[in-house]
């Protein structure tokens with residue numbers, strides 16, 4: 558069975574990203590490249606990583622007016638990522654245009670509420686301090702807009718899965734029991750996220766910052 562783990566290679570260094578991907582490749586189902594990597598290495602770097610042979614999740618969290626997001630995604634089309642992120646808060650027209658602009662084989666998923674935020678952060682930006690309600694609202698919007706799924710935390714995944722059974726759900730903010738949360742605020746274990754209905758798990762530092770990334774990925778995989 559293919560592993561649900563996508564390892565987040567959050568580094569600007571192409572060679573380091575390649576080295577970690579090669580070390581963990583037998584224990585993960587794909588690699589996630591985000592802003593840090595893309596800013597430093599661009600499309601060329603993504604192509605080099607794709608040559609390793611694992612599915613590529615391009616986590617650029619696009620959020621702009623519909624025309625700008627659609628044009629950005631058109632520019633990314635040659636990369637044919639397996640998964641691409643946009644922000645659900647960009648609104649319905651942006652989500653619809655993002656999906657229309659993406660290659661047929663790319664899953665477009667909408668970030669609902671970042672896992673680094675909690676109820677107090679919602680208050681501070683003028684949103685009702687209820688992460689569950691906020692995620693459900695944006696999940697409804699994402700579904701109605703025709704994208705493939707959402708990004709949410711493991712705290713919401715079971716409710717989201719129940720409301721959208723065929724959706725594709727990405728869960729970051731995943732930590733092995735007793736691991737440091739770092740800047741993540743809505744955190745669950747890999748097992749709990751999967752039991753709740755996650756389609757894939759995004760795991761970065763617990764693997765990439767480990768003394769032995771291969772063993773760390775193996776240990777996490779063993780809990781699933």
Ligand SMILES: O=c1ccn([C@@H]2O[C@H](COP(=O)(O)O)[C@@H](O)[C@H]2O)c(=O)[nH]1
Nearest residue numbers: 565591670671672729730759760761762
């Ligand atoms: O809500 C979100 C959306 C995306 N991310 C990304 O996932 C990884 C998590 O890395 P860790 O080191 O396991 O914390 C990172 O690339 C984020 O950009 C997220 O954490 N939360």
